[in-house]
Amino acid sequence: MTLYLTGEFRDQEQLIAAIRSLRKSGVQPEALDLFSAEPVELPRGVLDRPSRMSLISVLGAAVFGAVATAFIQFTQYNYKLITGGMPTFSFWATGVITYEMTMLGAIVSTFAWFLWESGLMRRRDAGPVPRVQPGSMCLRVHCAAELAGHTTDTMRRNGAVYVA
Amino acid sequence: MATAPELLPYGRIREDLFRPLSGVSGKYILATIIAFVVGAAGLVAWGFQLFRGMGVTGLHRPVFWGFYLVDFVFWIGISHAGTLISAILRLTDAGWRKPVTRAAEAITVFALMIGAMFPIIHLGRAWRFYWLFPYPNSRLLWPNFRSPLLWDVTAIVTYLTGSVIYLYLPLIPDLAQLAEEHKTPWRRTLYRLLSLGWTGSDRQWHALERAMKLMAGIILAVAVSVHTVVAWDFAMTIAPMWHSTIFGPYFVAGAIFSGIAALLLVMSALRKVLRLELYLTRHHFNNLAKLLLMMSLLWFYFTMAENLTVWYGNEPSEMAVFSARTRSVYAPYFWTMVFLNFVVPLVLLGIRRLRGIGTATIASACVVVGMWLERYIIIVPTLTNPRMPAAASSYAPTWVELAITAATFAAMAMLYLIFSKLFPIIAVWEFKPHPQEEE
Numbered sequence: 001m002t003l004y005l006t007g008e009f010r011d012q013e014q015l016i017a018a019i020r021s022l023r024k025s026g027v028q029p030e031a032l033d034l035f036s037a038e039p040v041e042l043p044r045g046v047l048d049r050p051s052r053m054s055l056i057s058v059l060g061a062a063v064f065g066a067v068a069t070a071f072i073q074f075t076q077y078n079y080k081l082i083t084g085g086m087p088t089f090s091f092w093a094t095g096v097i098t099y100e101m102t103m104l105g106a107i108v109s110t111f112a113w114f115l116w117e118s119g120l121m122r123r124r125d126a127g128p129v130p131r132v133q134p135g136s137m138c139l140r141v142h143c144a145a146e147l148a149g150h151t152t153d154t155m156r157r158n159g160a161v162y163v164a
Numbered sequence: 165m166a167t168a169p170e171l172l173p174y175g176r177i178r179e180d181l182f183r184p185l186s187g188v189s190g191k192y193i194l195a196t197i198i199a200f201v202v203g204a205a206g207l208v209a210w211g212f213q214l215f216r217g218m219g220v221t222g223l224h225r226p227v228f229w230g231f232y233l234v235d236f237v238f239w240i241g242i243s244h245a246g247t248l249i250s251a252i253l254r255l256t257d258a259g260w261r262k263p264v265t266r267a268a269e270a271i272t273v274f275a276l277m278i279g280a281m282f283p284i285i286h287l288g289r290a291w292r293f294y295w296l297f298p299y300p301n302s303r304l305l306w307p308n309f310r311s312p313l314l315w316d317v318t319a320i321v322t323y324l325t326g327s328v329i330y331l332y333l334p335l336i337p338d339l340a341q342l343a344e345e346h347k348t349p350w351r352r353t354l355y356r357l358l359s360l361g362w363t364g365s366d367r368q369w370h371a372l373e374r375a376m377k378l379m380a381g382i383i384l385a386v387a388v389s390v391h392t393v394v395a396w397d398f399a400m401t402i403a404p405m406w407h408s409t410i411f412g413p414y415f416v417a418g419a420i421f422s423g424i425a426a427l428l429l430v431m432s433a434l435r436k437v438l439r440l441e442l443y444l445t446r447h448h449f450n451n452l453a454k455l456l457l458m459m460s461l462l463w464f465y466f467t468m469a470e471n472l473t474v475w476y477g478n479e480p481s482e483m484a485v486f487s488a489r490t491r492s493v494y495a496p497y498f499w500t501m502v503f504l505n506f507v508v509p510l511v512l513l514g515i516r517r518l519r520g521i522g523t524a525t526i527a528s529a530c531v532v533v534g535m536w537l538e539r540y541i542i543i544v545p546t547l548t549n550p551r552m553p554a555a556a557s558s559y560a561p562t563w564v565e566l567a568i569t570a571a572t573f574a575a576m577a578m579l580y581l582i583f584s585k586l587f588p589i590i591a592v593w594e595f596k597p598h599p600q601e602e603e
Binding site: 035 | 300315333393
């Protein structure tokens with residue numbers, strides 16, 4: 001059986017110490033969630049969240065750009081217009097559309113990946129969401145029931161105002 | 165360095181920035197009614213044009229582009245206020261940007277929406293606008309992707325999509341807070357839907373920050389390309405004084421110039437109407453005013469380069485346009501434009517003692533008018549003086565074009581009035597103090 005424990009911190013250094021202690025005792029980063037009313041910058045290695053957003057953005061751009069260019073090429077050969085001796089398909093003439101569609105691909109894929117990565121619009125996370133007061137940070141730990149005592153102690157020892 | 169508003173207690177910041185979302189003042193109602201009446205007059209004029217045909221406008225051979233294209237280029241230019249400025253400030257991590265960015269991003273979205281209407285209005289048969297979309301007609305003929313006009317469609321669609329997302333992303337945390345706190349039930353529902361279940365977890369903050377940084381980089385590249393493409397609508401023709409290699413950068417510089425001016429005007433209005441004097445301070449106006457001054461100098465440099473090369477080349481068809489612009493029919497507009505875009509900002513913003521919120525607002529108003537004139541000066545004289553002198557003509561707008569043009573300004577005002585009542589015009593969460601700072 002697993003349960004969720006939430007500790008409220010007022011001091012960022014204490015929060016960092018609590019996360020480090022929990023990590024040392026074997027809690028995985030996936031089991032930790034930090035809730036705050038503003039972005040909290042933690043030092044590298046404390047609670048890293050690796051992201052593939054840049055890669056997805058580049059991939060989205062490449063796919064949109066390639067598909068758009070292929071589509072334009074198809075339409076221009078599908079019904080050939082009189083081009084006065086110029087090539088039927090030319091990157092010079094269609095480069096702008098390729099560029100804009102590439103950028104559109106980057107925009108759409110970035111936004112889509114943001115929705116996926118942030119977990120918005122997904123109901124996978126069934127844990128309780130703490131009500132965060134301005135200026136405080138809540139650390140939620142998903143742990144086995146038998147580790148609840150140890151987790152509570154660790155958070156209290158490191159300065160949690162309360163643990164529930 | 166922290167700016168003054170960041171030193172205020174967070175509770176006060178939240179109260180000040182959420183306050184405009186509740187209650188409606190008499191001034192607000194009056195402004196909405198005026199905007200609605202002017203906007204409705206524009207709709208009536210457009211309806212009249214749809215019913216009677218394009219003959220009700222001042223457009224005729226060879227002047228096929230008049231006020232509508234001037235308005236199109238002008239509004240696309242204004243749209244550069246927001247996203248571009250916001251993206252630059254975000255990427256450079258300029259601390260003073262916080263109260264400015266959302267107001268700027270909203271300008272982009274609304275100006276683009278208005279600007280994108282003009283190709284449709286200009287079509288005449290507006291109900292056939294979907295012919296621009298890439299599907300084959302009954303003879304299996306596809307749209308011509310080589311046409312710069314189709315470039316416009318793709319560029320604007322991309323820019324509008326990006327700008328809406330760029331405006332929406334940093335709104336999400338504020339919407340989540342409003343979903344919990346606002347007193348009106350329908351608004352709470354609206355905010356809850358739009359906040360997509362934001363909880364403020366570190367995964368969400370990380371994703372938001374990454375997405376914002378990426379979007380800022382992408383949107384910069386798109387914004388520059390959009391106005392370059394608009395410039396190429398002209399430069400890709402071989403019409404006199406349009407077929408120029410510097411048109412792309414010239415238009416981009418002009419767009420940023422008019423965009424900053426529009427942003428300053430909007431900030432000045434918001435400051436008074438929403439009582440945001442503590443947040444939109446002299447510091448913000450001063451920084452943007454310096455940027456406006458720099459763009460004024462750059463604009464003047466481009467204008468000089470463009471006109472001097474034509475004058476020195478002395479090519480007859482180009483000189484006909486040049487003379488029309490500087491010495492005859494359009495000279496009053498040209499020199500007014502130079503005065504408004506260069507002399508006024510140089511004096512009011514260049515002299516440090518004169519630079520302030522009031523003078524920055526006056527200079528911005530002058531620049532907005534001056535940049536509209538610039539678009540007019542670029543488009544109309546070339547069309548009235550084509551390469552065949554026998555085809556030379558004149559152009560005067562009719563009441564229909566004037567009404568529709570006025571309606572666009574009213575539409576901008578109305579969209580902004582509605583937006584500022586529904587959403588906080590300054591990103592509240594960006595002002596939130598870190599725990600140590602609060603202590």
